[in-house]
Amino acid sequence: MKNTLPETTPFFARDREWHPPAYTPGYKTSILRSPQRALISLEGTKSEITGPVFGHNILGEFDNDLIVNYAKPGEMAIGERILVHGRVLDERGRGVEGALVEFWQANAGGRYRHKKESYLAAIDPNFGGCGRTITDADGNYAFKTIRPGAYPWPNGVNDWRPAHIHFSVFGHGFAQRLITQMYFEGDPMIWICPIVKTIPDKQAIEQLIAALDMNATIPHDMRAYKFDIVLRGRRSTLFENRLEGN
Amino acid sequence: MAQSLNYLKESPSQTAGPYVHIGCTPNFVGIEGVYAQDLGSGPMVNADTRGERITIRGFVYDGGGTALKDALIEIWQADADGFYNSPSETRGKADPNFLGWARCPGDMATGEFLFETIKPGRVPFRDGRLMAPHVTFWIVARGINLGLHTRMYFSDEEAANAEDPVLARIEHKVRVPTLIGKRDGDTVTFDIHLQGDKETVFFDI
Ligand SMILES: [Fe+2]
Numbered sequence: 001m002k003n004t005l006p007e008t009t010p011f012f013a014r015d016r017e018w019h020p021p022a023y024t025p026g027y028k029t030s031i032l033r034s035p036q037r038a039l040i041s042l043e044g045t046k047s048e049i050t051g052p053v054f055g056h057n058i059l060g061e062f063d064n065d066l067i068v069n070y071a072k073p074g075e076m077a078i079g080e081r082i083l084v085h086g087r088v089l090d091e092r093g094r095g096v097e098g099a100l101v102e103f104w105q106a107n108a109g110g111r112y113r114h115k116k117e118s119y120l121a122a123i124d125p126n127f128g129g130c131g132r133t134i135t136d137a138d139g140n141y142a143f144k145t146i147r148p149g150a151y152p153w154p155n156g157v158n159d160w161r162p163a164h165i166h167f168s169v170f171g172h173g174f175a176q177r178l179i180t181q182m183y184f185e186g187d188p189m190i191w192i193c194p195i196v197k198t199i200p201d202k203q204a205i206e207q208l209i210a211a212l213d214m215n216a217t218i219p220h221d222m223r224a225y226k227f228d229i230v231l232r233g234r235r236s237t238l239f240e241n242r243l244e245g246n
Numbered sequence: 247m248a249q250s251l252n253y254l255k256e257s258p259s260q261t262a263g264p265y266v267h268i269g270c271t272p273n274f275v276g277i278e279g280v281y282a283q284d285l286g287s288g289p290m291v292n293a294d295t296r297g298e299r300i301t302i303r304g305f306v307y308d309g310g311g312t313a314l315k316d317a318l319i320e321i322w323q324a325d326a327d328g329f330y331n332s333p334s335e336t337r338g339k340a341d342p343n344f345l346g347w348a349r350c351p352g353d354m355a356t357g358e359f360l361f362e363t364i365k366p367g368r369v370p371f372r373d374g375r376l377m378a379p380h381v382t383f384w385i386v387a388r389g390i391n392l393g394l395h396t397r398m399y400f401s402d403e404e405a406a407n408a409e410d411p412v413l414a415r416i417e418h419k420v421r422v423p424t425l426i427g428k429r430d431g432d433t434v435t436f437d438i439h440l441q442g443d444k445e446t447v448f449f450d451i
Contacts, residue, residue: 007333007334008334008336012253013450014256014450015255015256016392016450018255018256018258019256019258019259019391019392020258020259020260020391020392021391022390022391022392024391027261027389027391029388029389030261030389030390030391031309031389032308032309032310032312032389032440032441033308033309033314033387033388033389033390033440033441034309034389034390034391034440034441035394035440035441035445035446035448036309036441036445037421037445037447037448039448039449039450040415040416040447040448040449040450041415041449041450042412042415042449042450042451043372043451044372044451045369045370045371045372045377045412046324046330046334046335046337046369046370047322047324047330047369047377047380047382047397048382048395048451049334050322050330050332050334050335051322051332051334051347052322052331052332052345052346052347053332053333054285058285060280060281060282062280063280063281069280070277070279070280089254090254091253091254091255091256092253092254093252093253093254102269102270102285103269104265104266104268104269104270104272112265112268113268113275113276113277114264114265114267114268114275115275115276115354116264116265116316116354117264117265128268128272128277128279128280129268129269129277130268130269130272130277130280130281131280132269132281166260166262166263166265166266166269168262168266168269168270172332172333172334173332173334174322174347174382174384175395175451177320177384177393178256178257178259178393179259179260179261179262179266179386179393180257180258180259180260181260181263195260195261195263196260198260198261198391199258199260201258203255204255204258205258207255207257207258208257208258208260229257230254230255230256230257231256231257232256233253233254
């Protein structure tokens with residue numbers, strides 16, 4: 001956005017071999033929720049290359065601190081204190097400025113605060129489980145939270161989700177809209193999770209595993225994990241794209 | 247080996263899961279006090295917004311014909327004159343009283359979604375031909391591994407729909423009606439079918 005021309009070009013084609021396919025029977029819910037017909041290719045028109053932009057005015061003081069943003073005054077969420085930080089980049093490796101990043105997670109015991117959640121792990125009265133932030137000029141973001149617990153879920157008879165944080169990201173174009181999940185380095189549960197395994201490529205899975213970042217810890221307070229998120233990149237404006245005939 | 251192109255790969259998608267509301271519409275699921283209000287909730291118009299007021303409502307159905315009760319739907323649309331409220335909009339300035347984006351969780355009991363908005367103006371296709379008025383939809387839910395993009399056109403725009411370059415690209419014309427919202431007075435009904443005979447056309451955008 002800064003020092004650059006308006007971004008008016010379409011995005012790189014999405015690599016659908018890198019993303020999970022729609023139909024992944026190991027994740028049972030996908031069976032009836034997966035389109036079966038071929039997608040219709042639509043190279044970005046104005047409707048896809050534009051997108052909403054959100055200002056810092058939507059953010060509250062503690063939106064990026066899940067340890068306190070639902071806690072009673074003077075209290076805190078229970079759990080291992082962590083800082084999650086990283087950059088939102090595009091496929092060209094440029095930082096994405098002004099990207100709204102929303103995140104949500106279970107508490108330290110693996111329990112979500114949700115009406116439809118019935119896992120017996122205890123609710124933490126001081127933990128809501130949601131937060132958000134907007135990237136700075138270089139695409140950096142950070143938030144404080146507690147490390148979420150693993151939890152069982154109804155799919156196979158003994159399926160567990162690895163510890164994870166859900167992310168929703170807005171870039172500058174609606175075609176960049178992305179929801180994904182962050183996992184934690186060293187967690188053996190990652191490789192046996194049916195939802196993780198919807199992603200066919202091991203390297204793609206590794207792109208979702210945040211690394212322990214001891215350089216970013218806050219001494220005597222919290223450890224840090226680094227998680228970069230890559231959104232689709234835009235085509236070059238150096239040469240006009242040829243228009244396809246219909 | 248040739249030189250590396252040095253592109254990064256897009257982060258792979260993962261399902262929004264059953265608790266997408268916690269992150270995107272926390273007040274809707276009773277997590278109050280973190281955000282004053284859910285982002286993108288409520289009417290998209292104010293008293294000064296230009297354009298014809300409409301309500302868009304519908305359901306998202308799975309392949310068994312059951313309405314999803316845990317989907318999250320976002321829409322993105324132009325203003326009444328066909329301009330997007332986005333830095334990438336270079337043709338003119340959009341109505342400052344219309345963001346053009348909203349999100350709505352399906353009702354927990356019925357699954358119905360609802361947007362109070364305006365009818366968008368026409369936006370040019372890449373070659374300058376006008377597209378018919380349309381609203382872009384993005385659907386995520388448990389069981390959907392990568393958010394689904396589609397468009398809603400309007401049943402009262404037959405002539406514009408007939409010359410729309412995107413609708414023209416759909417080889418199986420029998421599928422075009424899956425993209426047409428049915429207008430009745432101020433209400434436009436748009437049901438989305440993830441699978442089956444009525445499977446909605448989804449786009450790779
Ligand atoms: Fe989860």
